[in-house]
């Protein structure tokens with residue numbers, strides 16, 4: 001099969017190679033997926049470049065965690081009804097798995113694979129893994145949000161946009177921080193009621209003004225350390241902060257007394273360390289959302305043929321995309 005791989009860390013144009021690799025076989029409890037769309041997330045780029053915390057764990061890596069496609073082989077113990085199903089998947093290249101979705105086929109545990117409704121394209125399906133599931137857990141990890149105020153920082157990012165949309169779907173009033181008018185428009189289109197320019201405004205003051213002094217019940221933070229300047233003053237009593245990244249300051253000083261006084265729960269997490277039960281709730285929650293919101297935007301930040309995976313990785317690195325960049329190992333992924 002055609003595949004992209006790297007044997008060492010480094011820049012995309014230096015280490016990513018294209019060629020033929022053996023087609024995988026589905027083992028017990030596994031399915032093989034003909035990959036139509038391979039989603040690239042910042043962590044895939046960090047793992048390839050060597051800037052991730054995980055180091056280089058395998059002799060050869062086929063990059064990219066997420067994807068969508070059609071099951072073309074099932075292993076022992078997998079119900080025959082799975083054969084031929086449209087699916088989306090996550091954790092293709094992660095925790096114990098060297099070979100991800102940057103290839104024509106992938107074989108992996110059926111636990112990582114979820115049905116893809118006909119009205120969701122393969123390219124859209126490749127956005128539901130890391131961006132969708134991270135957003136889902138960040139929003140709902142502490143229970144329902146109906147009637148609550150949810151503040152999403154970075155409401156136009158791949159994860160942030162889904163967090164806005166999911167919180168609105170869950171019945172919350174949604175506020176979002178953004179860096180400018182274009183990103184504000186995106187967050188509003190996803191379901192945010194108001195946006196706050198975190199570079200120009202006092203975020204805590206605006207949140208307090210928008211909530212009659214109560215603060216946000218839940219915060220979903222894309223930059224825990226960067227948000228720390230205002231965060232302790234913007235969360236409601238007994239509120240919570242769920243955070244999935246801290247690139248602005250990886251070692252922030254925490255004003256513990258402020259969090260204690262307000263009895264605030266802080267929940268940092270990484271998707272691939274969640275329990276299988278939580279992951280199941282999360283992936284089937286995303287499936288439910290696609291069914292309840294068939295016309296919702298599932299943003300695709302660019303489509304590239306597998307042969308152009310270097311350019312695709314560079315587009316993610318550049319950061320100025322809206323949504324998830326995908327590569328197409330088996331042709332057009334828009335159906």
Ligand SMILES: NC(=O)c1ccc[n+]([C@@H]2O[C@H](COP(=O)([O-])OP(=O)(O)OC[C@H]3O[C@@H](n4cnc5c(N)ncnc54)[C@H](OP(=O)(O)O)[C@@H]3O)[C@@H](O)[C@H]2O)c1
Pocket residue numbers: 041042043130131134153154155156157158159160177178179183198222223226227243244245246247248269270271272319321323
């Ligand atoms: N823990 C996990 O399991 C997990 C899962 C997914 C992603 N991540 C990590 O989360 C980060 C974002 O991923 P992504 O795919 O959403 O990336 P993305 O699509 O590039 O979006 C990041 C967004 O965050 C905004 N942003 C950055 N710093 C901000 C701040 N201090 N306040 C408000 N907005 C800010 C950026 O816009 P501006 O710079 O214009 O504000 C951008 O819109 C990456 O570091 C990724 O590795 C972690």
